[in-house]
Structures are given as C-alpha cells and as structure tokens.
Amino acid sequence: MRLTQLKALTGPAIAGIVLSTTPIVFTSFLTYYAVVHEVAIAELTVWQWVGLTIICTITSAGLTPPTMLALIFGYFLGWQAVLPLFVINFGGILFINLMVQWLDHDRFLAFINKNPKAKSILDRILNNELEVIFFAKLSPVLPFGLTNLLFALSGAKLKNILLGGFLGMAPRTILAIWSGHEAREIKALLENPNQSSWTQIIVIVLIILSIAGLWHAIQRSLK
Template sequence: MTKKGRIFKTIRAYFGKHPSGIFAWLWVTLMPFVGSVIFAANYDFLDDYQLYTALDYFIYTVIGALLMGLALLPTTLIALASGFYFGWVSLPFLILGYSLASILGYVLGKLTNMGLTEKLFKKNPKFHEALEARKGKEGSLVFFVRISPIVPFAISNFLFANLNIKLWKVLVYGIPGMLTRTVLAFAAGVLASSYLAAKESMNSPLQWGIGIALLIIGVAGIYGYVKKSRK
C-alpha cells in the first residue's frame, strides 16, 4: 500500500470510531453556505443596528468571532456586510473578531479530532518525519493558505489544528494572509450604495482579477512550500 493509501486508511478507521469528527468536518464545509443563504434572505435586519458605544463594539466583535469561528458565515460575507453597514470604523474590530475566530476554530479543530494526528503519526512514521522537516516553513504555509480563496477559513482552521501547527503561527502568519481578501470585501461594502450592490460588486471584473491573482499566489506559495520541503 502506498503512503497516501495508508494515510487515508488511518483517517477512515479513525472517523469510523469517532463520528463526531465527520460531523465537525461536514459542519465547517457546509454551514457557511447554509448561513449565507439564510443571511441573504434576512440581511436587512442590520438596518436597525449602529455602532456607537464601547458595548456596541464589544458585542459586534464577539458576535463576529462566533459567526466566523463556528463556521456560521463566511469571513468575506461578514467583511462585506460590516463595510456597508458600519463603515471603516469597524475594520479594526473585524480584524480582532477574525483573530478570536481563528483561536476558536483552531481549538474546536483540536477537540473534535482529538488523537487523529497521533494515530496518523504512529501508523505512518514517514508522514510524521515529512511534517517535522517542514516545521521551519509552517508560517509560509499558513500565509499562502489564508491568502488563497480556494481554502475556506473554517476548513483551514481545522487543517492547521490537525497538522499540529502552533496557534501563534496561525495568528501571526494567518492574519496578514487574510487581510487582502478581507479589506477588499470590506472596501466593496463601504463604497456600495446598497448591500445588494455591494454583493454584486464582488462579481466585477476587477474583483475576479484580484481573486485569480490571489489564487495564483496562494497555489504557487503552497507548491513552493511542498517542493522545498522535499529537498
């Protein structure tokens, strides 16, 4: 059996005994889409909310962290809505909420897949050795995964947790990686005349061009990380 075959066999055996792990992965994969559909039908409730007091900003930060950390809404959608409804003043608190969401998602990834990494290492020592050889380059992996639009935020939190990447690296390298997409979506919300216009602007040629550029950068960075690690 090949190394990949042994790895997938170990994962299947683990999830066979830990169905909560399967549920958690399905949750972070599907729920952001479900949340987006629900939000699209009810977004106008935000017309009644404004950020005035310290308590308002605290509540905004906590709710944002929970929505992103629990994979209830995509980070880009929250950035877009925040830009339109609350303006630039909310951006620092959005980034703070994003940081807290990273911690929450990472911890949940650890808890719901407890023991999976250890089993993989035990059954596949070469896989363990390969990851150990990459230890010094984990920061670049985090950065390029975050900057790439193909890996959703919630899934990447679980991925980093299961690869045993240190939480501080996820924060230090992940936040700069995520900022580009976050600020672009946020700015689209700020500049739009309505929320629907803001959403439509995300499909403009400029946004598509930037998205493709970020995709190329992310994929090239991840490929470079893997290639260098094999040397």
Template sequence: MINKIKSFIQDLGNFGPLLAFSVVGPGLGAIALTTSADHWLEALRSQPYSLLIFFLCGVSLTGVSLIPTHAVSLVAGILFGAIVGPAYAILTITSASIVSYSLFSRFLDDQLLSLLEKKPKAYLIYNELLKSTGLKTLSMVILIRLSPVMPFAGTNVLLAAGKVRKREYILGSAIGLAPRVILVTIAGSNLSSLDLGQGADRSVFILGITATLVSLAIIGKVSRQALKKMVEPAALTE
C-alpha cells in the same frame, strides 16, 4: 471497497464530522444571513454600540463555522465603510480564528496525526513544515490562508487538528487573511444593503467584486507557487 470506506470513516473519529460541518455550515449561514438582512442590518446600523455587537456576533458565529468570512467582511464594509471597515473585519475574523482553534482543539485528539502516520509522504511534509516552529510554520500558515480556495472554517479544523502552535497560527492567520478581507470589505463598502437587486448597488458591486476576484486569483496563484516550493523539498526527501 465498502469495508475500506467504513474503516476510513472510523479512523477519522471526531475529525470527519467537524470537517464536514466546517464546510457546510458557513454556506447555510450565508443563506440565512442574506435572506434575513432586512430584519437586522438597519437595526444594527442605528445601534450606538454597533461595533461591539458586530464584533461579538462576528466572532461567535464565524468562530463556530456558522457564517463565512466574506459575509463578515461585506457587513463590515456596509456598516463602517472602506477606511475603518477593513480593520474591524480583520480584528473580528482573526479573533474568530482563535475561537475556532480553541474550540476544535478540545474536540480533536490525534485522529489526523494517526491518519497522517499511515501516509509517509504526507506525514513527512507535516513534520517538516507544520510541526516545526518559527518562521517556517508561520510562512506555511500565511500561504495557506492567502489561498482563496482554502475555506476559512475548514482550514481552522485542519490546523487545529494538526496541532500547529498557537502563536504561528494566530499571526499567520492575521497576515494571510488580511488581503482577501480588505478587498471584500472595500467591495462591501459600495453597498447599502445585502440585497443586490437594487440597480446602482448591483452595478457598483459587480465592478468591485470583479476587481476583487482578479486580485484574489493573482494572490492565490502566487501563494500556491510559493507553497509548492516549500513542500517539494520535504516530499523529495521521502
């Protein structure tokens, strides 16, 4: 058993550590962001170039998996409101996904593909869906991004490692991420800070986030069902 585990870790190569970091990094970043908000949020709000600073920081930090997308969306809502905030958040997060793709593609060779080749069923599904081009791949990326259980950073690593074409990756990411980004940004627009200890902020935010979670659950269920229908034909042909 130990030898199998060692062999599996060796087979992962750079893919394993990058995937692990993409899962852990955003969580730690969210803690750091929240605990330090008193030192930077108000200063950023008063800056004449707050939009540019928000964009550059959001793209760089989210692109290297140091903060999660929901943090970017919440801050966009706080700073820019429910009308223009979602547009800024979508632009920033989509740009961050491009940075992630370019960055991870440089560090990942063909480790994931080598692993998939050892799993005929998984490799078949990959070839049928992600390795194809056009509408099929675009639909696949959109459905993956729509699912609220799929972490942004981890998905970036998987799609980059899977050599998904950049055109489908960017467009699919923008469309698939939009619903959750918009919903969280609107919820954030009801906050005056990231400190939820304030009574009014907390009550409004709880109501907003509850509606957001219900909406995301519905979107996630629909996307999972659609994704399952896409995958099943490929799996059955094995």
C-alpha cells in the same frame, strides 16, 4: 465496511464536514437577513456593533464566513470595520484551537503516526509552517474554519497560525471591506461581491499567488 466508515468518523472528521458545509448554508441566511433588515442594521449603536462583533468572533469559526462579514461590516461601517474584522479573524482562529482540544486530537495524531510517509511529509511541511499558513490564508476560496482546523490538528504552533493567518487574511479582508464600502445596494453587493472589474482582478491574483506560494513552499519542504 460500515464499521470501518464509522471508525473514520472521528471528532476532527465530523468537525471538518461541518466546517465545510455550514458556512455555505449560513451565507444564504445571512444574505437574506441583511437585505430584509438593512434599515434596522444601519441604526445599530456602537455598543450593539461591539456585541455583534463578539458574537461573530465565535460564529466565524464555523458559521459566518469572515469574508461575508467583511462585506456587511464594510457596507454599514466603512473603514471603521477594519478593527472589528481583525478581532473576528483572530477570535475565530483561537476558538478553533480551543475546540480541537475538546476533540479526539490524539486519535488523529495516532493515525498520522501509523503512516510513516504521511508523518514524514507533515513534519517537513511544519518546518516551513508559517509560509504554508500564509499562502493558504491568502486564497479567498479556501474555507476559513476548515483551514484553521487542519492547521490546529497538524500541530502547527499557535503563534504561526495567528501571524500567518493575520498576514494572509489582511489583503482579502481589506478588499471585502472596500467592496462593501463602495457598494450602493447591499443586495447587489452580497449577490455579486466581485462585481467590480478591479475586484475580480485582485481576487484572481490572490488565488494565483496562493497556489504558486503553496506549491513552492511545499516543494521546498519536501526536498
């Protein structure tokens, strides 16, 4: 039993666990740091923000949730945060795909190939992968790093992951930047990012659209 469990702990499995848990832990740290060092962050130069963007591009893959970064960048930079955030989103997706190449990707595919039914379902979904990726990325509640890992492991084309990720992440990123820009206190913003009734409505709408879109896309692929 224990040997079977150890065999199940492949590189992708371990990465999935890490990408699911570390953002939760790091969000608390990021909130604390931003609140305590608000004055120092507000005085950062343009080049320091560029350097911070490069760092966050790498860490967004598994540590810093892009939505949290969008709130913080939006609070300090306003609408000038749009470009850095899309760079971070694209960079995080690319970094995950590079990381997958270092993992035992072949072992994951071998597991899928041993299950004809699972392989058949996955192949059918991949025929409509752009739509599936778009609706998965549209949801504010699905972990950024974990979804990137799953799509990379599934064999989805990088161009579809990037395009679907861009289109799906755009509404939630813009919403988070707007929330940060409108906030008066960073502590209240990070502790309750959806304090506005309009923000809550939009988040609910995005979640509903994501669930309905994924259901429709997957059901159509399986027919």
